[in-house]
């Protein structure tokens with residue numbers, strides 16, 4: 561199995577708190593992006609004191625309460641399934657702050673991390689304020705919920721988006737990369753993908769590859785898997801009959817999403 565593919569690995573760290581994924585600089589090739597998925601039973605609590613990292617807490621499914629210091633955000637979350645295809649609530653938490661997430665219902669929560677030295681205000685990113693963007697033509701159509709895009713100055717280095725790709729379409733396509741600190745042509749952003757499939761027995765193909773093919777991994781990605789993109793192009797293909805969801809976390813030395821398309825495939829944009 562590719563070293564870039566992570567299957568769910570559930571660990572109950574305390575009653576009702578299950579860590580499903582944990583991607584860190586210690587267990588991955590990533591230096592900027594960290595990522596966790598946790599499942600919470602009703603009334604179960606997960607808490608953390610951040611060091612020099614910021615965190616975006618995404619209520620993937622179910623309802624949660626979030627407290628950050630003496631700020632409390634109640635009943636966050638808008639959906640029982642990501643495939644309701646409606647935006648959800650998130651909370652941005654800056655470095656050196658303590659946060660707690662409590663399950664109101666059974667809930668799945670994504671914790672998205674990146675470096676942060678300059679403490680910023682805690683922010684409830686309300687579902688109704690999440691920008692929706694339709695991209696692509698023909699069989700390259702997908703739509704995006706911009707949870708924490710680079711146009712939002714609320715974070716120091718973190719970028720968070722979620723992407724829906726329907727049956728028979730491709731996304732993160734034409735293949736693009738952002739692995740060089742070379743603005744204005746390209747920015748350097750590491751990336752993680754947290755994937756879900758509808759129906760759940762589905763799969764997508766994701767390729768991660770570099771121009772010189774020193775990295776060239778093509779993965780069969782299933783429901784609940786994580787793909788790590790330290791560098792390179794990273795297209796996703798969705799088989800007929802299935803809908804793909806993924807949550808992207810990106811971070812790097814500069815908080816700008818400037819990607820570079822693979823010249824071999826850029827022609828598809830000109831159809």
Ligand SMILES: O=C(O)C[C@@H](O)[C@H](O)C(=O)CO
Pocket residue numbers: 695702721723730731732733738751794808819
């Ligand atoms: O536009 C898409 O198809 C989604 C991708 O841009 C995805 O968010 C990504 O690869 C970001 O670099």
